[in-house]
Amino acid sequence: MPTSRNTFSSWRRRLAQRAVHAGWAWVQRTGAVTAEHPGRFRFGAIGPSTRLAFPLGTVFGEPWIHLGSHCIVAEQVTLTAGLMPDLDLGPDPILRVGDGVVLGRGSHVIADTTVTIGSDCYFGPYVYVTSTNHSYDDPHQPIGRQWPRMEPVEIGDGCWIGTGAVILPGARIGRNVVVAAGAVVRGTVPDRCVVAGAPARVVRRWDPVEGWQPPLRTPPPVPIPDGVTPDQLSALSGLDEETAARLAALDPDTPDASADVPVQSGDVRAES
Incomplete structure (x- = not known):
């Protein structure tokens, strides 16, 4: 008899698991945000084939958020424009995301002032991009009560931002830049280089004559030809x-x- 009860309990558990997983898959499909099905969000622009996975993180100021086409925004990604909801930020977008951008799970893009992400940028999970930083000019006042500093952020086309990287206010990242996992980036980063560390520094550059310096340690991968099954x-x-x-x-x-x-x-x- 105990064996029968255990078998029945195991069967019920498997059935319940299947129902939960199927239900959650339906919720994720239904809750995803696209241009055709924006739900409660009123983004300034969402390009075709762009999809924001459900559940999202915090989202506000969406009339000043413009998303390009063919973007993938993973679960729990936070996108904000302005210091707080329900502000009038003027006629121009504050957060611009180009075409073909991937924002990894749990990433944050905080645009209290202008943040621009170029096309074909790939973000790993938990990347943090912000145009605002706390100030501590007055040593007698709590830091959280002092007015923050704001500077625009620009990330050029074709960049790869590694897991857990932090992009600070005022950062200007060039085209086709690799930002290593966990790097903390501030200031200007030139095109076609690799930066790593906290604070981030250039550890590899592309030279038009000599190629990558220091040289890459592995040969480049060979793309799969079109039409191969x-x-x-x-x-x-x-x-x-x-x-x-x-x-x-x-x-x-x-x-x-x-x-x-x-x-x-x-x-x-x-x-x-």
């Missing part, structure tokens, strides 16, 4: 090293370049 990728993984090397060395512009490479079982060319 999952079955073909699986077949490629089964090739021996010699055949894979010969395929990689082929000139695709030579019509009979593959004539001397034997077609093995599972060879990607056998599928085409």
Whole structure:
């Protein structure tokens, strides 16, 4: 009898888990914010194919928040414009997010004054971007009661901001910059470099003649060609090293370049 009760209890638990997971998946789909389904939010602009996952973090001042197209805003991301809700911030947007931007889970973008995030920027989880910092000019007053300092923030196109990075007021980050996880960035960062540390400093730069300096420690990854199917990728993984090397060395512009490479079982060319 105890075995039967345990079996029944386990069955009920599995059923309840499935119901909870299915219900939560429905809630997430229904609660997601898009241009077609903005819910209670009235963003100044949401581009096509942009999606804000549910649940969001704190969001206010959305009439002054402009989001580009094809953006992904993960769960628990906070987006604010202005020091507090229900302020009139004027005719121009305060927070601008470009096209194709990814904001990782739990990130914060606090735009009490202008914050601009360029297109194709990728944020890891829990990145903190703010245009405001506490001031402590008067040593006799509580810091939280003193008027904060505000400076615009700019993040150029194509940047990768690592997990837990902090972008402070006044930061000007160039294009295609890597900000290492946990870095604290202030001031101006040039294009095409890597910054790390607290405060962040440049640890690698791109030179037009010599490339990355110091040199990268690993070779660049080879992109998957357009049109390759999952079955073909699986077949490629089964090739021996010699055949894979010969395929990689082929000139695709030579019509009979593959004539001397034997077609093995599972060879990607056998599928085409």
